[in-house]
Amino acid sequence: MFTGIIQACVPVVEATTQPGLTTFVLEFPEKLIQNLHIGASIAVDGVCLTVVKITNNRVWFDAMDETRQKTTLGEITQNRRVNIERSATMGTEIGGHIVSGHVAGIAEIVHVDTPENNHIVTFRVPPAFMPYIFHKGFIALDGASLTIVDVDKTAATFSVWLIPETLRMTTFGFKQASDKVNIEIDSRTQMIVDTIERVLQEQQHNHLCQPQNALPS
DSSP states (O other): OBOSOOOEEEEEEEEEEETTEEEEEEEOOHHHHTTOOTTOEEEETTEEEEEEEEETTEEEEEEEHHHHHHSGGGGOOTTOEEEEEEOOOTTOOOSSOOBOSOOOEEEEEEEEEOOTTOOEEEEEOOGGGGGGOOTTOEEEETTEEEEOEEEETTTTEEEEEOOHHHHHHSGGGTOOTTOEEEEEEOHHHHHHHHHHHHHHHHHHHHHHHSOOOOOOO
């Protein structure tokens, strides 16, 4: 489990692709390498991955085909920067929202607007995700817990407004139109929407199946 508060934006120092597998190495800051062990879970651009090797400040990860096909890690390359967050521990302050690291799919940046002292990024997502995207709702983008604004259900787009601290600590300071990001829908929102939809469908089905009163002869 993660909190969606990105702890560092770090470089990919090596990436090797083989059939069905990509292995890559990240350079961790000193504060995040402390007490890190093989087998630990790390969110890399919002994808929950397992640490497979540690040498000094360098940490190795493997991405299998399932991960490569459904996330942006399928296109990971040397020198790219990624967001990282170590898994939450008991007593961790949850400044964002609960994030699982199980990416639902990929969103595309369609606009980056920078009016004075503001930074607004607009994303397009697969239409199937739109029932779970609400104004002022939570969403995780490349692992960062962000607040949704300016939802356009027809265009399947929404925007987020990023403060300078978020731009400093994450890869969003480098993102441009046409770039892709990993998206994780808030699980609580998805559960509520799916439950309401199922109940409404059951009520409609039960109403249709009820016998109608016979017409008078």
